[in-house]
Amino acid sequence: MNLLSKFLETADRRGDNIAVIAGNGQRISYGALAQNRPVLPRIGAAKA
Structure with missing residues (x-):
């Protein structure tokens, strides 16, 4: 497990x-x- 996914998993549990x-x-x-x-992303640039 890489550090980023471990961090995200921990924060998600919180x-x-x-x-x-x-x-x-x-x-x-x-x-x-x-x-x-369902996730509606906030898009800073024009939609692709």
């Missing part, structure tokens, strides 16, 4: 809302992803 930068630059909520909820 219930923190963490924004993760996806490869395409979109910020998504890791907590929502972990709970299998």
Whole structure:
């Protein structure tokens, strides 16, 4: 397990809302992803 995934797992257990930068630059909520909820990313740039 790499350090980033360990950090995210720990923070998710605490219930923190963490924004993760996806490869395409979109910020998504890791907590929502972990709970299998539909995620509407906040997009700073134009949608691809």
